[in-house]
Structures are given as C-alpha cells and as structure tokens.
Amino acid sequence: MRVDLLSTAVAPLGSGLGGGVEHMVIQAARQLNAQGHAVRIIAPLESAADVPELLTLPGRLAPTMIGHGHDRPLSIEADAFLVVALRRLMDQSQAGDVILNFSYDWLPLFLSDHLPCPLGTLVSMGSLNRSLDLEIRRIAACQPHRLAFLSAPQAASFGLAGPTRLIPPGLDLARYPYNAHPGPALGWLGRIAPEKGLEDAFALADRTGATVMAFGVMQDRAYWDRLVRRHPTAAVRYGGFLRMPALAEAVSQFRALLMTPKWLEAFGLVGIEALACGTPVIAYRRGGIAAYVDDGETGWLAEPDDLDGLCAAVERIPSIERAACRARVERSYTLAHYGTALADWLAALTAEPNGTEEAVA
Amino acid sequence: MRVDLLSTAVAPLGSGLGGGVEHMVIQAARQLNAQGHAVRIIAPLESAADVPELLTLPGRLAPTMIGHGHDRPLSIEADAFLVVALRRLMDQSQAGDVILNFSYDWLPLFLSDHLPCPLGTLVSMGSLNRSLDLEIRRIAACQPHRLAFLSAPQAASFGLAGPTRLIPPGLDLARYPYNAHPGPALGWLGRIAPEKGLEDAFALADRTGATVMAFGVMQDRAYWDRLVRRHPTAAVRYGGFLRMPALAEAVSQFRALLMTPKWLEAFGLVGIEALACGTPVIAYRRGGIAAYVDDGETGWLAEPDDLDGLCAAVERIPSIERAACRARVERSYTLAHYGTALADWLAALTAEPNGTEEAVA
Structure with missing residues (x-):
C-alpha cells in the first residue's frame, strides 16, 4: 500500500x-x-x-x-x-x-x-x-x-x-543499553518549558540533596534562569539536547528518571526509554505514565503535584529491580x-x- | 438549476x-x-x-x-x-x-x-x-x-x-420613492461603529451647524456616547435602525447623505439607496463609493479624511440635480x-x- x-x-x-x-x-x-x-x-x-x-x-x-x-x-x-x-x-x-x-x-x-x-x-x-x-x-x-x-x-x-x-x-531495544550499575544522579528529560514541570525537579534536588541531570531542547531559557535563581543550592545540571545514541547512554546512568509534567502527559516516551535502560521512573500519577510505571515494580508514583511523595519515592529507588524495568519494555513497548x-x-x-x-x- | x-x-x-x-x-x-x-x-x-x-x-x-x-x-x-x-x-x-x-x-x-x-x-x-x-x-x-x-x-x-x-x-426602485423636495437635515446611515467614521459627521455638524440624522444598528453604544460627549453642541440625532420601507422614506427626506467610512468601503449600499430617492451623496474619495458618486453630478467627493473638504461640499449641495441622482441608479443599479x-x-x-x-x- x-x-x-x-x-x-x-x-x-x-x-x-x-x-x-x-x-x-x-x-x-x-x-x-x-x-x-x-x-x-x-x-x-x-x-x-x-x-x-x-x-x-x-x-x-x-x-x-x-x-x-x-x-x-x-x-x-x-x-x-x-x-x-x-x-x-x-x-x-x-x-x-x-x-x-x-x-x-x-x-x-x-x-x-x-x-x-x-x-x-x-x-x-x-x-x-x-x-x-x-x-x-x-x-x-x-x-x-x-x-x-x-x-x-x-x-x-x-x-x-x-x-x-x-x-x-x-523502542528499538538494541539502541538502549541495559545498565545494572547506574551512577548516583537522578535524571530529567524533556523540553525545558513550564508545562513539563522542571521546577519540581529543582525543588526535589533542594530537599533531598540529590543531583539531577536535565537534558532536552532549551525552549524557554528565561524559565530555566528563573529556576536557577530560585534554587541556588539545588544540584541540577543542564546537559543539553542529546540525540541517540548519546541519549540512551546518559539515561542508562541515571539512578532513576524523574517525570514531573504539570499537564496530562498522553504517554511520556522518555519514561519507556528510561525503563529500557533499566532506569526506574519516579513520577506523578497523571496521564499515560501509569501505563508503564507499575508502583514498586518499575518505579514509584506519587499523587499529582505531591512533592513530599516524590521526595519520599527517591528513598525507595533501591527497592526497584532494574531488570524488571527492562522487562516491562520488552513485554509491551518494542x-x-x-x-x-x-x-x-x-x-x-x-x-x-x-x-x-x-x-x- | x-x-x-x-x-x-x-x-x-x-x-x-x-x-x-x-x-x-x-x-x-x-x-x-x-x-x-x-x-x-x-x-x-x-x-x-x-x-x-x-x-x-x-x-x-x-x-x-x-x-x-x-x-x-x-x-x-x-x-x-x-x-x-x-x-x-x-x-x-x-x-x-x-x-x-x-x-x-x-x-x-x-x-x-x-x-x-x-x-x-x-x-x-x-x-x-x-x-x-x-x-x-x-x-x-x-x-x-x-x-x-x-x-x-x-x-x-x-x-x-x-x-x-x-x-x-x-435596488428595487419601486421601493425607493423619488423626492425632489427634501427637508433641511443631512443624513448618515450605517452601523454605529468606529470603522464607519461617524465622528466626522459629528465634527461636520459642529462646524457647519447642519443637522445630521443618523440611522443604523447601535453596535457600539460606548462609541456613540463618546461622540455625544465630545460634541455637545453638534445637532446629530439618532433615529434607530430602520427597515424598509421606513428607511427609504427617511432617506428621501435628506438634503444629502454623508458617507464617512475610515476604511476601504467595498461599495456602500446606502449610497445608491440615497441616490435612488434623489438624495445626493457627500463622501470621501475612498473605495467603491466613487463608482456611483460622480463629482458634481450625483454628489461631491472630498479627499480621504479631508474634513474641510467635506464641510465645503455641504455648501455645494444645491448645485446637484436630484433627478440626476435617481437616473444614475436607474442606469446601473436596478x-x-x-x-x-x-x-x-x-x-x-x-x-x-x-x-x-x-x-x-
């Protein structure tokens, strides 16, 4: 046809x-x-x-x-x-x-x-x-x-x-390397724009002391600058807009991926990209993300905009089996x-x- | 068909x-x-x-x-x-x-x-x-x-x-009575809205002392009220929105019709309605109005937004033959x-x- x-x-x-x-x-x-x-x-x-x-x-x-x-x-x-x-x-x-x-x-x-x-x-x-x-x-x-x-x-x-x-x-799983031994940083992926809720990643970094690596198209520079000024001690680093295969390489190093959209994310492609690398997802229970984040199995879901819940989830990352994350994608999202x-x-x-x-x- | x-x-x-x-x-x-x-x-x-x-x-x-x-x-x-x-x-x-x-x-x-x-x-x-x-x-x-x-x-x-x-x-000429002996007032027809330029009719009434009867849908009451406040001595009277045959009856009584649009009027239907009754048109030379206002024959054209010219034209209304106005419509706009x-x-x-x-x- x-x-x-x-x-x-x-x-x-x-x-x-x-x-x-x-x-x-x-x-x-x-x-x-x-x-x-x-x-x-x-x-x-x-x-x-x-x-x-x-x-x-x-x-x-x-x-x-x-x-x-x-x-x-x-x-x-x-x-x-x-x-x-x-x-x-x-x-x-x-x-x-x-x-x-x-x-x-x-x-x-x-x-x-x-x-x-x-x-x-x-x-x-x-x-x-x-x-x-x-x-x-x-x-x-x-x-x-x-x-x-x-x-x-x-x-x-x-x-x-x-x-x-x-x-x-x-996803083409061959392009997402599974990594059982990530680094210490959390990750955040998406356009740098207000509807993606990057401010919650800054707040979480402030509260938990975690380092967050942010990657994505810098669509709203003023928004980023405001966040940096508002959270001077938050360890959030901008790593640019990565394309494959560099993107998968970076994601595989995350201890977990934070997903903090302020709107109904229809699916959240980056979520399964993270899981494919063995990286669990910590997110608000909103929109399509719950399709692949099974609480306690491939990550943790907090109630929408519950920042305390999101911070608490960071403590529970070690209980997630990274192999189960990869398996979730193999089962449904190839x-x-x-x-x-x-x-x-x-x-x-x-x-x-x-x-x-x-x-x- | x-x-x-x-x-x-x-x-x-x-x-x-x-x-x-x-x-x-x-x-x-x-x-x-x-x-x-x-x-x-x-x-x-x-x-x-x-x-x-x-x-x-x-x-x-x-x-x-x-x-x-x-x-x-x-x-x-x-x-x-x-x-x-x-x-x-x-x-x-x-x-x-x-x-x-x-x-x-x-x-x-x-x-x-x-x-x-x-x-x-x-x-x-x-x-x-x-x-x-x-x-x-x-x-x-x-x-x-x-x-x-x-x-x-x-x-x-x-x-x-x-x-x-x-x-x-x-136009259905039978519905527009020809009147060789109009009253003393000038007329203005159109939606009461800024793009129709009613302010120039107020200014003309102020300067010449003429009475202007305005008819049309009251679309922008605040605009009308502003004009009345700005020209407290101008003899401009609002007569409402007339439908046929009352409209033609009113128009036939005008000494002349003022047309003062601030934009490119594509044609200006009210212009030929006036002519059909024998009422000459005084207007700015802008848009389609010049198609039927022949200077000195069916009315007078001033340069766009030349209020002095428009006021001077009022003095020259008596030189227009009202029968020629009617004839213009009979020739082209039936x-x-x-x-x-x-x-x-x-x-x-x-x-x-x-x-x-x-x-x-």
Whole structure:
C-alpha cells in the first residue's frame, strides 16, 4: 500500500521541538516500510530524518496547542504547512491508499471525510482545546477506527465512551543499553518549558540533596534562569539536547528518571526509554505514565503535584529491580509491538465498510 | 438549476449586523428564483428573510474581519456556523448545481476546489487580512471566474492583476420613492461603529451647524456616547435602525447623505439607496463609493479624511440635480442589472472547462 504519514505541524521533524511525536512518525515510517508498504513522510521544511521517503513542504508552522487555552478559537493561516500539505493530500491524482496523521490539529480531522483515501489520526496529546475535543468526539462517534490514542487516560480526557484503539510508541531495544550499575544522579528529560514541570525537579534536588541531570531542547531559557535563581543550592545540571545514541547512554546512568509534567502527559516516551535502560521512573500519577510505571515494580508514583511523595519515592529507588524495568519494555513497548499495532490499524482503515464519501459517489 | 447561497457568517440574516451583504443575499435569492432556479439560502440560526427557501443551521457566528488585524492568523472553531454549513455543502448526496458564497472567510475559499459543485464567492469587503488575500489571489490566478467583486477599487485592494468580474448590488426602485423636495437635515446611515467614521459627521455638524440624522444598528453604544460627549453642541440625532420601507422614506427626506467610512468601503449600499430617492451623496474619495458618486453630478467627493473638504461640499449641495441622482441608479443599479450579472456569473461557473476535481476523478 501507499501510506502517507503527516508529521506534526509545530516543528520540523528532527528538531526535537515536536517531542515524542517525532519518534513515533519516524519509527512508523520504518516499521511500515519493513512491512512492504511504500511509505512517505510529509513534514515541514527543514525536516531531516533517516527514512525511505521524506517530502518536505513549505508553510508556516502551527502554534502548539499547549497553553493555547481550552476555550479559545483555533488559529489558521492560508499559507500554513498543514494547509499546503492537506491541499496536496486532497488531490485525487496524487492520492495514496491511506494517510496516518500525527498532527494534533483541527483541519486534518475536519477534512478526513473529504480526502481521496482514509485518514487515521494518532492523537498525541490529551484534551487541550474544545474545538479539537468536539472534532475528536465527532469522529469517535461515527468512525472510531479512524482514531488511535497513546494511552487510556489520554483517551478518557476527551470524554469518549466505548473502547478506543491504543497505539503506544515502541523502542528499538538494541539502541538502549541495559545498565545494572547506574551512577548516583537522578535524571530529567524533556523540553525545558513550564508545562513539563522542571521546577519540581529543582525543588526535589533542594530537599533531598540529590543531583539531577536535565537534558532536552532549551525552549524557554528565561524559565530555566528563573529556576536557577530560585534554587541556588539545588544540584541540577543542564546537559543539553542529546540525540541517540548519546541519549540512551546518559539515561542508562541515571539512578532513576524523574517525570514531573504539570499537564496530562498522553504517554511520556522518555519514561519507556528510561525503563529500557533499566532506569526506574519516579513520577506523578497523571496521564499515560501509569501505563508503564507499575508502583514498586518499575518505579514509584506519587499523587499529582505531591512533592513530599516524590521526595519520599527517591528513598525507595533501591527497592526497584532494574531488570524488571527492562522487562516491562520488552513485554509491551518494542518496535515489533508498535509495528503490529500499526499494521492492525492500517487493516481497519482500509477495510472501511463504506470507503470514503468520494468512493461512494 | 439548484443554487445554494451561503450567507454571511457574522450575523443572522435580517439582523442588520451583516450590513449590505444581507441585502445582496436576499435579492440574489429573489432574482435567481425569478429566473427559474431552485434557490436556497443557508444562513445562521435566527435568520429571517422573505425568500422562497431559507435553511438555518446552528453554529457559532464568525468574528468580523473588520479590525481583526491584517497579519493576525484567522480564528476557527469546530462548531462554527461556517463549518456546519460547509460540511453539509461538501456532502455529495445533497449537492446542488452551484454555490454562491457571500461570506468573507477563508474556509469556503479553501474548500472551493473540493466541493461537489462549483462555488463562486462574491467578495464583499476589501483587503483586510493576509490569509484571505492569499486565498483570493490564489483563486484569481487559477479560477478567476469563481470570484466577483463589488467595485474596481475593492478588487484592486487585493493586488489582483487582470480584469475582474464586478457585481454591484441592485435596488428595487419601486421601493425607493423619488423626492425632489427634501427637508433641511443631512443624513448618515450605517452601523454605529468606529470603522464607519461617524465622528466626522459629528465634527461636520459642529462646524457647519447642519443637522445630521443618523440611522443604523447601535453596535457600539460606548462609541456613540463618546461622540455625544465630545460634541455637545453638534445637532446629530439618532433615529434607530430602520427597515424598509421606513428607511427609504427617511432617506428621501435628506438634503444629502454623508458617507464617512475610515476604511476601504467595498461599495456602500446606502449610497445608491440615497441616490435612488434623489438624495445626493457627500463622501470621501475612498473605495467603491466613487463608482456611483460622480463629482458634481450625483454628489461631491472630498479627499480621504479631508474634513474641510467635506464641510465645503455641504455648501455645494444645491448645485446637484436630484433627478440626476435617481437616473444614475436607474442606469446601473436596478434589480434587473443585478439579476443579469448574477445570471452571467452562474453561466460562467457552471461552464467550468474542467468541472470540479471530483467530477474529473
């Protein structure tokens, strides 16, 4: 089959600013290609990825939905990347067999009934905006096979009734070295931005005396500087934005990974990256993280924003078997799992009982 | 033919808040119906109009583009009236033969290549936003017959090269009584809102001692109150929002109509309504008004925002023949003119060489 993957519209693929979605798009291309499909990623200009076919298109990047405001109207521009990309995808003469959409935007969802082939959307964030909520609920009601989610708590945030298709990301385990003997530092991974809650890592470092290594795209320098000024004695060190394989090497050295998002993290790719290296996860019980952090087995969960609980969890890190962390990923989050889930989804999308409206007419 | 008319999305039809476009939609329905077409207006809930078929659909009203900001992204909501209406118009099974779009919005333009029948847009305002400019220029370049404008200066504001189709509004002259013997007052018509420039009518009343009767929807009460406080001695009286036939009766009593918009008025329907009654127009030389105000024949034009010039023009009102004003409308702006222009446009739209993309596939 000819499969088009529509990448996130907020950043070029490979920039890191798209977060875990970038990983999911690229691995989807590779998995589906390995299954014999002709796969093409469509992504904004300046994207770069080691995949069989990457079509970059011009156009303004989309603003992120994070912090946009639940009730605020969405914004759109005539020369947006998504508009350019969807205009091309609507063109009958260039149509493939199926489109997998990884962008978190209204327009692809709205247009999904009017494309020359089925479009499935892998929803990559929880509920953030009422227009997107409405559109996701509309599709869930009439064509549920066109939606997939990363975790059950994420899907629940949209108020969906009935079962939903879950397609969590998968890792190439060969690229994540298991390390039974980590260093003394804790780790923190993610964009340096307020919604990721790095301030709690600073506070924890202050209280426990632990060293925390922070890695990720420096998206909000002023935010980082404020934290450093507010916690002058906290041993939090910024290590830059690491790519593979340096990222896995660093993560494998963490005694544990701290995950402190202030929002409903749909999944938290870095969590399974840590587990794959044998590194347990200490996190708030919020969003998709609980899918893979089994309390006492692969890490410890504190109640949301309970900093005392998070600090107490640091004391209990030694009780976690690092081998159990690795085993958790082997059991559920390998590339093979991801590829199988995508193949199932493609089959459901292309077996649509009525096809698209265009096909009926 | 089955013709769908998509009304303005900023207000219910009949509310007056849609301005001159409301008149154009309703008269288009009547003219095309009289030509034997099956015409349906699609308009927001709470619309009311004496037309053969009016389909009202739910959905949030669109914000007006006036004052939105040229470079600001457009806003959109999943449950907007336009989204609901266009979803229905995209439905093959309910498609008519042609759609005439009177809304000034990006979405109908963007979708016009992907509807089951041709969509023509009667552009009702000048350039206000870069996304709309881009989309209008794109269509002008590849399918110019899908666009019509109200006046040449309006079309020029989009930077279009080449000839454009002009479809100015037309009046039912029987409803506008000619009056050779007006009263002493000047008149002003329009929404009471800053972009209409009512402050210049107050200033003119102050300077010349003339009485000005103002009629229109009271959209911005605070603006009106500010003007009254700023010009305590100006004889400007608010007469409410008049509908026909009371509107024509009032206008026929004006010594002249003042038109003082601060923006590029695409046409200015009230201008020809005044002329039809024999009432000359005093206005700034800006936008579409110059199409029907021939200096010294049907009124006087001052340079844009030249208040001295506008006041001087008041002195010269007696030199205008009121019969010449009426004749100007009879020559160019009757319902017959409007109906013929619409019929020509329908013929061009339905004779598209390649039809729509869907028809080709």
